[in-house]
Amino acid sequence: MEQRSVPSRIGTLLVGAGFIAEVHAAAVTASDRAHLVGIVDTDPGRAAAFSRSHGAIPHTDDLAEALAWPDVDAVVACTPNHTHLGVGAAVAAAGKHLLVEKPLATTVADAQALAAAFAAAGRVLMAAHSHRHHGYGRTVKDAIDAGVIGSPAHVRLSILGGWIWTGWDAWAADPVASGGHALHNGVHVLDLATWWLSADPVRVYARGRHQTAAELRINDYLEMVVEYAGGEVAVLEMSRAHRPGSFGLRDLRVVGSAGMISEDWADEAAFLFTEGGTGLVAAAGVDGFGAQFESWLDTIGGAPPAMPVSDAVRAVELAVAVEESVSTGRPVELGVAA
Structure with a gap:
């Protein structure tokens, strides 16, 4: 340090x-x-x-x-x-x-x-x-790093909501100002899956829809598949299109060689399925933004970063590749998207 x-x-x-x-x-x-x-x-x-x-x-x-x-x-x-x-x-x-x-x-x-x-x-x-600093993100990462599911091979993560920002003229709905839904919101799940797997992404294939209305200038619903160098796969959804507007759902599965972690929005604890039976991995309620700020202060003081700059650059690369894949209808090799 x-x-x-x-x-x-x-x-x-x-x-x-x-x-x-x-x-x-x-x-x-x-x-x-x-x-x-x-x-x-x-x-x-x-x-x-x-x-x-x-x-x-x-x-x-x-x-x-x-x-x-x-x-x-x-x-x-x-x-x-x-x-x-x-x-x-x-x-x-x-x-x-x-x-x-x-x-x-x-x-x-x-x-x-x-x-x-x-x-x-x-x-x-x-x-x-x-999301790296919220209780659920940290709980899953700690469980994987502790080896409780063996080597992780597959992530299925959906974050679905019905909140379409603050209005039709909001900058977040402007494809130039926001970069698109993959960069503004999808980047959360892209980063989490890659962080949990500790793997190098090599290919992205994605689909998007203007679900709320045809007039919307960005895709408010995304389906994304990320393939990794070691054969790992992440299947991800990010939505701001679900109705009613108060709707919210998070659903995740992380499958490893020795078990599976399963968690949903309503229960911050994660279910653990292994050969030895089932159990819970408890997650205390965490103020993610507060924890994030304190982590940044730690790094300013010389501690290793919880969100390395290289990971932030990689998240942008993933999100840009998603936008390209949605636009072209084809898979995008990482390192090729610009």
């Missing part, structure tokens, strides 16, 4: 005052190792409103101005996906650490450029793949 000299309380700047910023702000204020030092948003009125609701913290619409504030040590970026390269490059140039909402970027080249910029700056870059 490389120890770094860091302030006792890391001054954290939020960039972007949308709804997800509230979740990140809560994680910052709940930590005894950080404090919220300001908010940046391109809409001055929204920045001012966020400031008023968070103790009158400094606010501006100018990122360069905020990065020059003396008490800013690190940044949490909650901006639309297509802005991540520009925001991240500015943060790296200013010598600050960055936690950026997933995906790391909307193209593989941009993700690699961000990784290189932070490596050169000697600062921590972490993509906010929050």
